Amino acid sequence: FDEVMIVHGALGMRDRSAACIMTPIADVFSLSADAVLDEYTMERIHLKGYSRIPVHAPDNRRRIVGLLLVTNLVRYNPKSCKRVRDFTLDPARAVHSSTNCLSILKMFRQGVYHMVLVSDSRRNPHQAIGILTREDAVEELIGEEILDE
Numbered sequence: 001f002d003e004v005m006i007v008h009g010a011l012g013m014r015d016r017s018a019a020c021i022m023t024p025i026a027d028v029f030s031l032s033a034d035a036v037l038d039e040y041t042m043e044r045i046h047l048k049g050y051s052r053i054p055v056h057a058p059d060n061r062r063r064i065v066g067l068l069l070v071t072n073l074v075r076y077n078p079k080s081c082k083r084v085r086d087f088t089l090d091p092a093r094a095v096h097s098s099t100n101c102l103s104i105l106k107m108f109r110q111g112v113y114h115m116v117l118v119s120d121s122r123r124n125p126h127q128a129i130g131i132l133t134r135e136d137a138v139e140e141l142i143g144e145e146i147l148d149e
């Protein structure tokens with residue numbers, strides 16, 4: 001990548017917030033904790049192709065209770081019709097929507113997280129308005145879309 005572009009992207013990171021680079025909750029592919037992992041749902045998961053799926057409370061699409069890792073489903077047989085909540089979910093960490101992109105990039109560099117929730121409520125951080133992955137933060141830094149591997 002062109003160094004000038006990277007420096008330009010880096011300088012702007014402090015002025016932009018999580019809300020600018022998140023994937024809005026309406027566009028997030030999530031599953032209810034109650035959802036049955038039958039053949040139909042498994043096919044939807046594979047067609048989407050995401051590696052992490054936010055899991056929401058049955059009565060509220062915005063209340064994210066954990067993250068389902070698709071790698072945990074590789075040996076799963078859809079005929080057993082388990083529910084999402086029968087799997088061990090990864091805890092979902094939340095950041096406030098005003099957090100700047102530089103802090104977010106640092107957090108992804110330090111932590112083991114790949115995906116965080118974005119919330120505009122400090123009292124209720126698991127009420128998500130969006131999600132963010134490491135890739136969203138890195139794309140912001142280098143100023144262009146990463147062609148997916």
Ligand code: ADP
Pocket residue numbers: 022023027028029030049050051052053054131132133134135136
């Ligand atoms: P993956 O490894 O699943 O492809 P990435 O971390 O590479 O995910 O993210 C690629 C883009 O897809 C990012 O913009 C991210 O916000 C978005 N994304 C990741 N998971 C989901 C999901 N479950 N629903 C909607 N968008 C998602």
